[in-house]
Amino acid sequence: MKFSAEKLDEIEPSGIRELFAKAQGIENVISLGIGAPDITTPIGLKEALKQAVDDDYNNYDQSIGNLELREAIAEKYKEYYGIEYDSSEGVIVTTGGVELIYVALQTYLKPGEEVLHQDPCFLTYPRQVVLAGGKMVWMPSTPDFKIDIEKTKEKITDKTRIMILNFPSNPTGAVMTRQELKALVDMAEDHNLLILSDEVYEHIIFNGNKHVHVGSIDNAYERTITVNTFSKTYAIPGWRMGFGVTTPEILKPILKYHTYVVANSTTPTQVALANYMQRKESEDFIKYIRNEFQKRRDVIVEGFNSIEGISCQKPVGSFYCYPDISQTKYPNCEEFSEKAFKDARVVLVPGLEFGPSQTPYIRASFGSAGVEQIQEVIERLNKIL
Ligand SMILES: Cc1ncc(COP(=O)(O)O)c(C=O)c1O
Known part of the structure; x- marks a missing residue:
């Protein structure tokens, strides 16, 4: 018997996940592949989760998300960006940021309609x-x-x-200024586009630069869904906890969809996060990871630029850098990535994973490896190049 899944024929499997699987169990591999922090989840948050389970927060919660957590999220937006989101109808908790991107696109896109996203971009879009x-x-x-x-x-x-924005960017670490983003918001207004602004790296931004929250730009609020996550901010990608903020009007149909996909995001994790977010240590943790990633960024960018033929711009945010390898012995990103894996046991993601014109680039995640490992990577690459 043959069952048809042909509607997925057009969808490429995730190359990053494949690389991730390939590297498992092989000795001496250093992975700068997957976009996940290698930093340990803060102890206070782990304890809050254990407590929530012991306190029997193990039942369903509201589909839109735990009320206390939604209030804590709205509070943070007010504090960071001076913008008020309605915690009862304008904030949603989702199963990772990825679920919100999925549900928002399913909700607002009709077959054949077009979505703008950057070349290069996070491959999920x-x-x-x-x-x-x-x-x-x-x-x-x-x-x-x-x-x-x-x-x-x-x-x-x-x-x-729909126009999807993502700054700080995965894979490049670039950010756009408020003025530049305002021009994009104006363009969206002129053509009545919905903006999906993925700001999951809002806190990982370096040298004192301040994140620009697109929803806070003059006229953006009424047409913007902000995608966010706890995965990177508190080093809990495995908890699958994301969230979003927008207007009640935009959120209502998204909530309808979300309810039939996941019912609600896991309850004890939401209770733990609500508790943790209200403590000062959560802010301290954010500062700690920002400093740690800035140190790593400086080492990796300098390292890449010391290798003949590679040139690497300094990312302003996120934990990725995106070196140009076109002047090396292996100017094609797929060949480069394969060579790096085979001969140097280093996982790097070919730029073509992020867009059709990205052949001269590879992405390196410095979220997933510390300074010593990064130095080792540079040494190994130097040898094979
Ligand atoms: C730009 C971007 N958006 C969204 C996500 C999704 O994160 P999660 O589903 O873990 O919340 C990621 C994860 O790598 C990302 O890089």
Whole structure:
């Protein structure tokens, strides 16, 4: 008997997950592949989770999310960005940021409609656009990995519905200024586009730079869904806890969809996070990871730039850097990545995973390896190059 899953034929399997699986169990591999912090989950948060389970928060909770957690999230937005989200109808807790991206696209996209996302971008976006029956449209980048606004304007058609933004960016670590983002918001307004702003790296931003929350830009609030997560901020990617903020009007249909997909995100984890977020130690933890990643960034960027043929821009945020390898012996990113894995036991993600024009780049995650491992990677790469 043959069962058809042909609607997935167009979807490529995740190359990063495949690399991740390939590296498992092989000795002496250093992975700069997967985008997950190697930092231990804060002890206070682990204890809060144990406590929540012991206190019997093991039942269903509201689909929109635990009330205390939604209030804590709204409070943070007020504190960081001076913007008030309605904790009763404008904040949702989801199963990772990925679930919110999925549900938002499924909710707001009709078959054949178009979604703008950057080339390069987090690989989940284009694949989820296809899952939602939409058409992916790549927004070109400037040489410093910002969105090229003028070229993007040429891509807009009467079918364009959604624009996805992601700053600090995965895979490049670039950010755009408030003024540059405002131009994109204005463009969205002119064409009545919904903005999906993925800000999961909001706290991982270096040298005192302040994150620009797109929803806080003049006229953006009424058309923006912000995607966020606890995965990176508190080093708990395995807990699968994400969240979003937007207007009650935009959230209502998303909530309807979310309810039929997951009912509610796990209850004890939400209770633990609500408790932890209200403690000062959660802010201290954020400062700690920011400093740690900044140290790693400085080492890895200097290291890459010391290798002949590689040139690497300094990421302003996130925990990725995105070196140009086009002047090395292996100028094709897939060949480079394979060579690095086979001969240096280093996992690096080929740029083509992030967009069709990304052949000269590879992505290195310094979230998943400490300074010593990064130094070892540079040494090993130097040898094979
Ligand atoms: C840009 C971006 N958005 C969203 C996510 C999703 O995170 P999660 O589903 O763990 O919350 C990631 C994870 O790597 C990411 O890099």
